[in-house]
Structures are given as structure tokens and as C-alpha cells.
Amino acid sequence: MTDTLIAAPAAEPGDSSWTRREIAQQPATLRATQKLLSDARGEIDAFLAPLLARPELRVVLTGAGTSAFIGECLAPWLSRALGRSVEAIATTDIVGAPDLHLRAAAPTLLVSFGRSGSSPESVAAVELVDRRVAEAHHLIVTCNAEGELARRGGPRAHVIVLPEATHDRSFAMTSSFTAMTLAALSALGGIAAMDARIEAIAAGVQDMLARAEPVAATLAARGFDRVVYLGSGVFSGLAREAALKLMELSDGGVVTAFDSALGFRHGPKTIITDRTLAVVFVANDPLTRRYDLDIIAELRADARAGEVAVISAGADEGATIALAGMADSPDADLLFPYIVPAQLFALHVSLALGLTPDQPNASGTVNRVVQGVRIHADEA
Template identity: 65%
Template sequence: MSDTLTPPMQSADCWTRREIWQQPQTLNETQRLLRDNQGEIERFLRPLMEKTNLRIVLTGAGTSAFIGECLAPWLSRETGRRVEAVATTDIVSAPDLYCEGDTPTLLVSFGRSGNSPESIAAADIAAAKISDLHHLVITCNPDGALARDPGTHSHVVVLPKATHDHGFAMTSSFSAMMLAALSILSGVAALETRIDAICQAVSDILHNADTAMADLAQRNFSRVVYLGSGVFEGLARESALKLLELTDGGIVTAFDTPMGFRHGPKTFVTTETLVMVYVSNDPYTARYDRDLIAELRADNIAAGIVTLSAKAEADDTIAVRNLGGACDADLLFPYIVPAQLFALHASLARGMTPDTPNATGTVNRVVQGVHIHPLNP
């Protein structure tokens, strides 16, 4: 597979489109960077991972927080350590609920810019509240506050320059930071054997799903819901945010698990609703995913149902090839692509500028207007 992937020419080219399409390259470059720095990373992590009572907190705001939600369940099982996703916005607003002073903690901070006020404050608060704290920063910006001053007992990983997205919505920055955390915390060498298949799957989906997502965007759905089990619940949340951001709130979005969706949220489905379902590779979990898909089809209410699967059945909308034996964590990378493409095309279909979709200017690429209050004495 070539490292460089060029999107089909469009009259409305933009950074967002280029950054979606560059993901096979940026994922490959991210893993290469980690491989080149593997020794240094392992020297930082090894003594921490030897602590059986280590707590690993994956943190960020918005999309960066959803990286943690995607990875925490899988990494918890793989590392045998307590791995939790806690948003910086939660750490800052309610520190006593989320900071355990006597528990050895590795705080893993994700930041595209590394300049969000909550990201900086969360690190400061954790340092003040937790006696044995170490800090791993994964960022796309070498000049951001997190990269320049991460505090003591820290290690900074700055990802390739191209991952520092110019667009408003995080796309390649999301996937690259997620790959970095997956590789670092589950083993750079282990990911090395899987990276080519992951990148090829992302490349295939870009080519195979782009036209389908553009056609769906023309159908003018008023509502879209994303559903996923396990690691895909976090991905469903990120998918919903991408569409909300790139259409400036013009399409109402929701997310849930297939099992949880029946418990009230299913009322979201109308004759103007698109449902997108991420099917697990775990055979047991997939049974529940398929049950809900069959139920939605039998209801015959939803305007459209899109299913993604690496163990595709005949009626699946999008098949992820050559990852039928992969763990669900590896599927996170190709599965996010159709949601990103649909959000981009929905934005363009509404005559919007995807790189700067918020017409009022009240929502910014790097959050503004946050006042960080001093900790209570």
C-alpha cells in the first residue's frame, strides 16, 4: 500500500477532506515514530506497569475524551490494570470524585493542540491531588502547553506534523492519537504486526464508502444515530459529534449501544432517521448487534440503516476486508471513516464550509471562554 492516498478531486476541496483521506499515511507514520522511540517509551512505562495497583486514566476533552472511551475497556483487559476514561472536563469540575490521592496513577492526556484550558488544568489538578502521579502526553502539537510543560515524572509523545489537523473537526488527529495510545499501552511490537492490515483496511474503506456516504448525505436525514457495543460505544459517540460539528447542529445526532437502544432511546427513530451500526468481531457480542439490526429492519420505520462489519453478511452495507480475525480495537480505525465521510458530505450538501462550519463563531477549534477556578483550600 502506498503511504500517500489522494482523495478524488472535488470542487469543494478543504482541509477536512484531505485530513480524512490522509489517515492511512498518518497512522503508518505514527506507528513508525513509536517504533523509532520504543526504547524510550518502554523505559518510562515499564516501572509503572509493574505496579499491580496502577490506575491508568485516559483523559481529554470532546473528541480527545472519546479516544479514552474507545480504548479503556479493551486496554483494561489487555494490560490487567485498571484503565478508565475520565474527561478533563470532569476532572476539572469535580476533582474529588475522580482523583484518588493514594492510588498510583498514570494520567494519559490526549490533545490535538495541547492548549485547551481544561487539559492544562486537569494535569495541574491531578498533580496537586495525587501523590504518586506520572503523566503521558500524546499530542499533535509540539508547541502546545502540554508538550512544552507536562510537569514532572512525565513523557511526551508528539505525533507527526500532518496529524495536527487544520480543520475544525478532529479526524486524523483522533485516529492517530488513538493508535498511539493503543500501541504504547498494549505494546509497540504487538501493533507492529497489525499496522499494515489496519492501514490497508482504512484505505479500502475510503475508496469503497466515499460515494455511498455522499449519496446518503443527499437524502437529507433530519436525525442520525450511531450504535456500537464495547469499544464501539465510544466510537458511536465520536461519530455523532463529527456530524453535529460539521453540520453546525443542523442534523440531530445520538449514540448508544445496540442493547441499550431499546430502553427508551429507540423512540429517536422516525421516518427521517438514519441508523449506523458498528458490528463487533466478537461472535457473542455480534449476536446482540445483529438482533437489533434485524429488529430495526422489521420495524420498517428508519429511513436508512447502515451496517459495518469485518465478518460481513450479504445484507451488510459496508464490509471491512481482511480484518475478520482482528480484535475490535483494530476495527476502530476503519469503522470511523464512513462516519467522517458522511459528516463531510452532509456539511457540503448543506452548502457549508467544513473547515469552519460554525457560522456564529460561538464554538472554536480550540475551546475558549473557560474560566478555571482555584481549587478549594
Template identity: 55%
Template sequence: MPANDFFGIDRTTLAASGALHTAREIAQQPRMLEATHALVAALKAQLDAFCAPITHNPDARVILAGAGTSAYIGQILAPLLDRQLAARVDAVATTDLVSAPQLHLDATQPLLLVSFGRSGNSPESLAAVTLVEQQVDVARHLIVTCNPEGKLGKLQLRQAMTLQLPEATHDASFAMTSSFSCMLSATLAALSPTPISDARNTALAEATAGTLISTRAPLQALVALACDRVVYLGSGVLQGLAREAALKLGELSNGAVATCYDTPLGFRHGPKTFITTNTLVFVFVSNAAYTRQYDLDLIDELRRDGLAARVIEISTHLRDAHAQDSLLIPASANTADIDLVFPCIAIAQLYAFLVSRALGLSPDNPNPQGMVNRVVQGVRLYSLET
């Protein structure tokens, strides 16, 4: 696309409509993924040395913590890292940890708290770190943040390491886009016992770039349907992705589009009633052959039902009979599902961005009333009685 364009829209038009930051931050993800990979690779030995006393200890625990979009990073990574590390790995939203610490913290169990923070100024993130310091005897903190000026990275803690991502990932727009993908990429590379190779990272960055190009036109056609309900479904690590995709659309449409997320198997157990004739369904299809069977069964069932406006499969394997209702992720047929998260979330982000513009909203600030804010406001924190 021309240097002054994002998604076929010139920068002047985007700036005038309050959409430039969001467009740029979605589009920059392939480049930022490369920059993040290089940064983490240079720190890998230091990260391993810092995390190993916890991650190599089968009696210890890792908590992946954040709020909103940042929480979904943990939800995506936890089941994968739990299989790779000796320590138990859980995703616990800071909003859950702060409101009920007695359910999530064990004073005698060594803990690595991984805190995600685009701004590093979320009150729940700061409170979660403080609670861990107060309540856990042996605690380490890995802080993954995009803002060099954030409070989270400046806290005085017993044992802490800050993974400061490239400053361009500190999204200026309301919705988290490149901050989400790069914090996820950085944490996977930092904690995985197997280093992420340059070739693997380049492949996922290129798949993300190619997906943004190839899906723009079909996504614009789907936006033209003006569906007021959208469902996102995914299995395994793609379930957390579905949850983030649903949030992104809810945020950028300012609630004008109702969203729902689930797994393909779970969707039959009640949530399927969400579907109306004005509902669009997106299914992130797993690359794991066993899991994909369940994804495709649900897709085919929904199409037979004939109630949803469209059922779109997002996949690396194109089924010829369903090509008109498919979005193909290029050059990724043998990719692990965790790597599919990056091109898949780019699709969801771009769709939400295009919907926001179609509704006449400013994607950079879709809620000008201030009911929700880029950094959450209105949180009252309470002291924990011990």
C-alpha cells in the same frame, strides 16, 4: 484517485468551498497511521520504562483524559487496556476531572495521567495536569499530542514524557480526524504490553484506505436521503466509536442533523424513541461472534419495525440478504474490534464531510458564528480549595 483529488473532488474546488483541510486530513489517515506506528515503535522501550512503574502496579491507576473527541479516545481504549495492564485503567474526560476532582483523584494512589491533545492548548487539559500535580503524591504524565508548540507539552512536571506525533496529524480543520485516529493508535501501541506488529498496523491502514474508496459512492447515496436524524450504535470498544461518530456529524453539520449514540442493547431502553421516518441508523457490527449476535438482533428488529429511513450495518461479514443496506470493511474478517475502529471512523468522518458539503457548509469551519471553536474558548478555571 487523481493526485489532485480528494474523494473525487479537485483541490481547487475544495479550497474554494472551505473543505480542503478536512478532506485531506480524512484521506491522509492510512499514511499517518503508518508514520505514527513507526514513531512509537522506535520509542517503545523508552515508553515501557517510563510507564512500567504505574502500569505494572496492581495498586496504581491509569487515567486516559481528554475533552470531546480526545475524551472518546480514552473511552474506546480503557476497557481494553484495563484487561491488559496490572493497574486499573479508567477513561475520565478532563471536563469531568476539572469540575469534580474530588471524585476522580486519590492522593495516595500512584497515577499515570495520559493526556490527549490535538493542539495541546485546551484549558481543561492544562488544568487537569495541574490538579494531578497538586493532588496526587506519586504521579506520572504521558502527554500524547499533535502540536509541537502546544502548551501541554511544555509544562514543567515532576515526571513526564511527551509523545509528539507527526506534525501532519495536527489537523488544521475544525473537526478532529487524523489527530483522533493517530492519538488512539499511538496510545494503544505505547501502553499495550504486546507490541503492535508492522504487519498488523499495515493491515489496519490498508483496510482504512480501502474503506474510504469502497464506501464513498454508497455514502453519497445516503447523503442524498437528506435525513435530519442519524443514530450510531456500537458494542464494546465500538461504543466509544459510536459516540465520536455522532459528534463528528453534529460538528460538521453545524447541528443541522440531530445525532444519537448508544450500544445496540442499550438502544432499546428508551433511546429507540429517537427514530423517525427521516432517521438513518448506522450500526458498527462487532467482529466478536458472541457480541455480533446482539448487534444483528437489533439491526433485524429495527428493519422489522420499518420506521427508520434506512438501517445500515457496517461490518466485515456481508449478509447477502442485506447487502443493499451494508457497508463492507475489506480484508478484516478476523480483525480485533479495536482495529476496526480505524476504518469505521473513516466511514463516519467521510459521511459527515459529505453531509456538510450537501448542506452548503464549509467543513473546515462549519460554525462561522464562532459558537464553538477549534480550541475551546470561554472556560473560566477556578482554584481548588484544599
């Protein structure tokens, strides 16, 4: 089965944006990413296996913005898979308060994610870890062969440069997010194991592209002024990424929030009004799923939200988008199709607001590669 990297679902009149193309190309970029890792399996495993065999090794997943949320999605899953603590700490936190986040005596594997690989905090975080940690190792996952991170070689570093198509041209990260997430899940969780799952993941994303497009368009036309994404387990980080995507593509025109199914009742639920869209990512994990279904039932019984949209891979009655073929898939694999409706909804909202999706921030105060960051001298 093949995919055309720039094939898109039915577009709004005049919408030929890179944002749309990059959302649509994800089945192909995911397959291409896994092939790249599979072809390089020997050298990747040679670098990682001796490190992960050491129980004292500290594993930190890092990035800024969307790249940081990759770590938030994967850290709990990889902690269980690897039988060790895996931490997600944003580069912005490492750079802003290194004394709180770095331990000089702990051998550390820093896994850095970067679409451009040139964000000031991404480079500074790597340099801080090298300077402050006695034994630092680096796994770098980037979409840009010309970025600063891609040039960080050495005996204690391994760089994975993803296919060029994943280096999104648009402002918002879409295919770069899913490709880097897959690369880390595969490299750290087992490339051979992912070889057996990649086709189901890519097919699920393709299925979701078709199912989500009309729903996203219909919901965007309703003009919600608040949207909250709810997800538990691995979907806690995904809810945060979904909220950011809408905030970015609406240029802050829609108030967004995120929480877990259980956490939402503890105050954040006050965001609900009759102009609020609540979106729930339903887990396949049986226990987590029960809590997801509870909050859905509660929100619908309250009858205060403008709409409660449910994204599920199971046979839930009332699911707004029911993903086919992945009812038995691990939750980590659902990260890839589940983000698609949020990406498409953000795109449609951007168009409905009369914005340019590839550069929604017309004022130029927010940029594709962050600007205006001053890295202060580390005096430790």
C-alpha cells in the same frame, strides 16, 4: 507501500477542504505514527513498563471532546489487555468535580490526549492531578509540538508528539483522532505487537476510504434530519465520536445520538422516524456481534427508520459497507477503518447544507481550540 498525505478520494466539485484531505491521509498518518513509536520504543517502554508492573497503579485516560472519546474507546480494551482497571475520565469532569474523580493516595498514571495540547481543561487537569495526587505520572499524547501539553516534561512525565500532519488544520478532529488512538493502543498495549498489525490497519482504512465515499455521498443526499450511531464494546466510544463529528460538521443542523445495541431499546429507540438514519458498527467479537445483528434485524423488521446502514468486517448479508481483509482482526483494530464512513458522511452532509467543512460554525461561537473557559481556583 506509500501514501501521499494529502491525497483525497473523488471530491465534490470545489471541495479542496482540509477536512477532506485529513480524512484521506489517515493510512499514511497511521503508518507514520506507528513508525514514530517503534523508533522511540526503548524510551517509551522504559517509562511505562515499571509503572504498569505496579498493581496499585491507577490508569486514567483523559481528554476533552473527541480526545475524551479516545479513552472511551480504549479503556475497556486496555483493561483486559493489561489485566487492570483502566478508566476513561474526561478532563472536563476532572476539572469540574475533582473531588469525585481524583484519589490522593492512589499512584496515578494520567494519559492525556490533545490535538492542540492547549485546551484550558487539558492543562488544568494535569495541574490538578499534580496538586492533588501524591504520586502522579503523565503520559502525554499530542499532535502539536508547540502546545502547552508538549512542554510538560519532568522525571514523572513522558511526552509523545505525533507527526506534524496529524495536527489537523480543520475544525473537526479526524486524522488526529485516529493517530492519538493508535499511539495509546500501541504504547500501552505493546509497540512490538502493533508493529505486526499496523499494515493491516492502514490497508483497512485505505479500503474503507474507497468503499465508503459513494455510500456517504448517497446517504447525505437523502437529507436525514436525525442520525443515530450504535456500537458495543470498543465501538460504544466510537459511536459517540461519530455522532459528534456529524453534529460538528452540520453545525447542529442534524440531530445526532449514540448508544449500544442493547441499550438502544431502553428508551433511546424513540428517536427513530422515517427521516432517521441508524448506523450500526458490527463487532468481530462473536458474542458482541450477535447483539449487533439482533438490533439490525429488529430495526429492519420495524420498518420505521428511513435507513439502517451496517458497517461490518464480517460476511454479513445486507452489510451496507463490508470492509475487506479484517474479518479476523481484533475489534480495537477496527476502530480505525470504522470511523472513516462516519467522517465522510459528516463531510458530505456539511457540503449538502452549504457549509464550509473546515469552519462549519460561521457564527464563531464554537472554535477549533475551545475558548471562553474560565478555570476557577482549586480550594482543596
